[in-house]
Amino acid sequence: ENHFQEQSPLHNKTFLITAGPTYEPIDPVRFIGNHSSGKMGMQIAKAALHLGAKVKLVLGPSAEFYEHTNLEILKVQTAQQMLDACLSIFNQVDVAIATAAVSDYRPAQVVDQKIKKKDETLTLELIKNPDILKTLGAKKTNQLLVGFALETQNEEENAIQKLSNKNLDFIVLNSMNNDGAGFQHNTNKITILADNYKKEFDLKTKSEVASDILTEILQRIA
Ligand code: CTP
Numbered sequence: 001e002n003h004f005q006e007q008s009p010l011h012n013k014t015f016l017i018t019a020g021p022t023y024e025p026i027d028p029v030r031f032i033g034n035h036s037s038g039k040m041g042m043q044i045a046k047a048a049l050h051l052g053a054k055v056k057l058v059l060g061p062s063a064e065f066y067e068h069t070n071l072e073i074l075k076v077q078t079a080q081q082m083l084d085a086c087l088s089i090f091n092q093v094d095v096a097i098a099t100a101a102v103s104d105y106r107p108a109q110v111v112d113q114k115i116k117k118k119d120e121t122l123t124l125e126l127i128k129n130p131d132i133l134k135t136l137g138a139k140k141t142n143q144l145l146v147g148f149a150l151e152t153q154n155e156e157e158n159a160i161q162k163l164s165n166k167n168l169d170f171i172v173l174n175s176m177n178n179d180g181a182g183f184q185h186n187t188n189k190i191t192i193l194a195d196n197y198k199k200e201f202d203l204k205t206k207s208e209v210a211s212d213i214l215t216e217i218l219q220r221i222a
């Protein structure tokens with residue numbers, strides 16, 4: 001290893017990052033998904049790589065792509081596949097960050113033929129998907145665990161509930177109450193919350209938000 005790498009603050013650290021949506025199949029041609037772009041997770045991956053970390057990016061269906069010696073992208077479709085990929089590497093990582101917009105439910109049955117148009121109404125039965133972040137929180141040993149929360153009401157209260165319920169080290173609250181923040185935008189307005197800790201940030205680009213999150217992580221693993 002060269003001198004530069006040894007001086008990089010994260011040169012001996014491995015990150016697990018989940019990103020993008022999940023697609024939950026209904027039949028061979030249809031799925032339940034969402035508008036998550038995977039941009040936030042990719043920006044965090046780039047910020048971590050820039051500081052010398054190794055990154056394993058578990059990425060749902062997304063147009064995001066990047067090549068780097070220290071970046072491994074594990075592509076998945078469903079929440080169950082995302083969970084399996086995370087579990088297969090969790091014990092190798094120092095930091096895990098969940099930015100993925102995981103579908104909370106999936107169709108109870110995946111039918112193997114394309115569903116034909118018939119009655120005036122169609123009811124799909126959905127069942128709950130595994131909570132990936134909560135599963136990691138229950139298995140956590142020395143990993144620093146970071147989650148995201150997007151709320152439309154009682155923002156901070158709900159985020160703090162997720163912080164404790166999922167056994168996180170901190171949670172990034174993504175504020176909806178702002179034009180230009182959230183899905184399909186390049187900007188976010190965040191608040192970082194931990195036990196007896198709150199830090200509010202201005203509306204920033206996703207790349208700047210990623211740097212702020214990395215700064216928070218560096219302070220906590222120093
Ligand atoms: N998350 C996850 N697996 C799930 C659902 C959520 O890993 N099945 C993660 C997200 O990546 C995010 C955090 O948990 O980091 C919070 O996601 P969010 O959708 O805000 O919370 P939920 O626990 O799903 O609760 P709800 O959607 O009802 O607010």
Ligand code: CA
Pocket residue numbers: 102104
């Ligand atoms: Ca959810």
